[in-house]
Amino acid sequence: MSTDTPEPADSPPAIEHITLRRSEDGAVWLARDEDTGVASQGPTREEALANLDEAVAGVHGAGTEPTDEDLRELGIEPENNVSRSLEESEIFE
Structure with missing residues (x-):
């Protein structure tokens, strides 16, 4: 991350404490x-x-929703890709 240019107002906070x-x-x-x-x-x-910057940006909501084509490439049928609450999930029982 460069310190020479100001960050846009909607960008995630800068990473300050790195190991x-x-x-x-x-x-x-x-x-x-x-x-x-x-x-x-x-x-x-x-x-x-650079990978850390990208991952932290994802935590702060940056990124894009996958397209139906993206999901199919991963072997996921978009029609079956429905978000629900954790309480409704069978995985987190």
Whole structure:
């Protein structure tokens, strides 16, 4: 994230407390936003931080709803993709 340009008014808050370290096997960099608990990884420091930015933005509501085509590519039939409350879910019993 660049500090040279002002953030748009509707952008998520800037990440302030980050932990950045190598994985135990040294294969990837691990990045964690300590404020939200969101974590990501990447083969380089830059990619780990960019992935973390994207993940934190998703937590703050950024992103787009998947299209029916996106869902079908993932093997999900859009007609069966209905959001319900956690109380109605059989998964979280």
